[in-house]
Structure formats: structure tokens, C-alpha cells
Amino acid sequence: MAVAEQALAAKDPAKDSDYLRIVDVRKEFDSFVAVDDTNLTIRKGEIFALLGGSGCGKSTLLRCLGGFEKPTSGKIFLDGQIMNDLPPYERPINMMFQSYALFPHMTVEQNVAFGLKQGGMAKAQIADRVAEMLSLTQLTKLARRKPHQLSGGQQQRVALARSLAKGPKLLLLDEPMGALDKKLRNQMQLELVNIIETSGVTCVMVTHDQEEAMTMATRIALMETGRIRQVGTPDEIYESPTSRFAAEFIGSVNMLEGRIDQDHADYVTIVSPSLEKAIYVGHGISGFEGQEVAFGVRPEKVIISKDEPAQQYNKARGKIEDIAYFGSHSVFHVRLASGFRFMSNFANQQRWASEGMTWGDEVWVSWGDNAGVVLTS
DSSP, rough: HHHHHHHHHHHHHTTTTTSSEEEEEEEETTEEEEEEEHHHHHHHOOEEEEOOOSSSSHHHHHHHTTTOOOSSEEEEEETHHHHHTGGGGGGGEEEOOOOOOOOTTOOOOHHHHHHHHHHOHHHHHHHHHHHHHHHHHHGGGGGTTGGSOOOOHHHHHHHHHHHHHOOOSEEEEETTTSOOOHHEEEEEEEHHHHHHHHHHHHHEEEEHHHHHHHHHSSSSEEEEEEEEEHHHHHHHHHOOOSSSHHHHHHHHHHHEEEEEEEEEESSSEOOTTSSSOOOOOOOSSOOOOOOOEEEEOGGGOEESSSSSSSSSSSSSEEEEEEEEEEEEEEEEEEEEESSSSEEEEOOSSTGGGGSSSSSEEEEEEEEOSSSSSSEEO
16 A cells, blocks of 8 residues: 555545546647546545556646646636636646756755745745745755755755645646656655655646556556546556556556356356466456456466466466566566466565576466456456
């Protein structure tokens, strides 16, 4: 469970459930539809991620929220107020860009104070607010430095402090970790979440990075070609995808095409040309016998062994074709007789444990009755 999700779980789920409402929002550029009749409801205090590949419409939707693009149709409500006709500078919304857009000639405290001065806040109040933001983002000791004297993570915190200084009702983050290297990105994800949660601001972030969305967000909207394909918590999106697109976009998956052979209330069997034996699913689905489906099972749910498993179903024999070593685990790519390539994660709980199996070995892959998901779209 993400840090943001743990914090939200303690709150009343009904309170402020429609704090941000996106109603039938559509954005066209000439004949191209970038956002296609989108509806979303985002709770107060939530960190919500718009996740998808390049060109899916997530950044356009974020710009519509910020007022940098006007929807072709539809409405956007924030805390009960319609936003459509308000220019960006009149919206109670701040946006933190991927480039941070810090003023290079200003110190950290001057950057944070900039928006407050533009808003006409009294000098004493500005000083208090800047001090509060620097404390929140752990930048107090760096107040007199200029951006070029800061690390990438420190620059990001300055940009965040500036975005939060005016107390916006909504914070927009555009690829917040895009400018950082992987190690710093992993560290800053949790730092950013903690700062945002402490401030209490509602946040919508755009990212193409699955790990970033899974780590930071309370909920995720998965987007494709201008449409939202699925909305859910990180574990719902990963463990219970509602489409092949969702299953394949988030993480890795073994996707087997097949047909429902037996359809019962408490179990289903699926025959697949990729397997000699049927797939047994230990629960019912909303389907029918003869229906074409796909069965997806994550590599970490697949067991690899040299000996044939005792179970009757959900197993296949093949040959190890590739091994990818990731330190904490290894991914075995097993080629079945049908030609299908199965992935299985092997946890490296002991040093060199995976050396018991190597390239060219005959092995078995198997999985539990409830390890996978049946997909009809």
C-alpha cells in the first residue's frame, strides 16, 4: 500500500468525495481528440495520478485543470466552484512543472516568496509563510542559496515549496520526477508524498512512470487514446486489471489467449493453444462457454521448478531460454513446446540460489487457482 493510501484510509471516505469533479470533459485540437468525454471524481486530500503513455491525453487534461487549455466541452468543478472560464492566475490552483522553472537570479527564499509578493501579501506575513514552507520542505539552512548551488532533489523541493506557499486548493504535478536520476527519484517519491500529505493539499499528478504512480498515488486513472480505461488504488490496478491494456501496461504479465471450456459458479476452465492442459480458475466469472478470453498471470505468481508439480491443472513444461538477473530476483524466460514464452520471477533469497537452474534446462512453470485474472476485453 502506498504511503498516501495509508494516510487516506484513516479518513472518512465519504467526506469531500467530490472535491474535484471533471464532468464530460472533451478537448479537441482541430480534428484530433486529445481528451475524450472524461469523467472523474477526486477526493479532498487525495494524491491522484493520471498514468499513461505518450499522447494518451494525460498532460492535456492536467493543462485543462490548470487553465492553460480550455475544454472544448464539459465542466470542471473545484470545491463546488466551476473553473472553466477562470484564467490560470485566478484559479486556486498551482502547477509544478517538470523543469521546476526556478528564477536563477533569486535565492531559495526569494523564489518561495515570489508568488506571495505578486499577490500583495504583507511583508511580515510573507516572511512567516516562507519560513513555514522552508521548514516543511527541510530547506531552512539553504534559504540563501541560489538554484545552481542546489542538487536536483533540493531544487525540486524549492519548486514544491513555492507551489504550496499560496495555499492552493489543488496542486498539479507534471512528471514531478522526470528530471531526477533513478536513485534520487526513488528517494524523492516518498519525501514528496510526505510533504504533500503534511500540507493537506489535494494533488493531481501526471506521469508515464508506473512505479512512480504506484508509489505515490492514493488512486490511479489509467489513460489510453484520450479515454480513462480504469480507475483504482494501486493494488486494484495491478492485481485486478479490467482489460488487457491495463494488465499489460502495468508491470509484466504472461498473457494467454484462450476459450472458456467449462463455466461454473465456483470455477472456470479455459483451453489455450499455448498450453497442453487447461487453465483452472478457482472462481466464477461473468462469461459463457465458448467465449474467447485472455488469461493473465504475473511472473511473481508463477513458480518455476525442475520437478513436475503434483497439481493437475495450471502447469506447463518448457526450456529456459533466457535469465535476467536483477539482484533481488531473477526473471526466467521459459519457452514452451507451443512456442509461448513464459516469464517466472525467482526470488534470490540466498546467494547464488538460482544457479540450480540455467540456460537450456528443462523446467516446469505452474501457478495457483486464483493467481491470475480472466479478461474479456
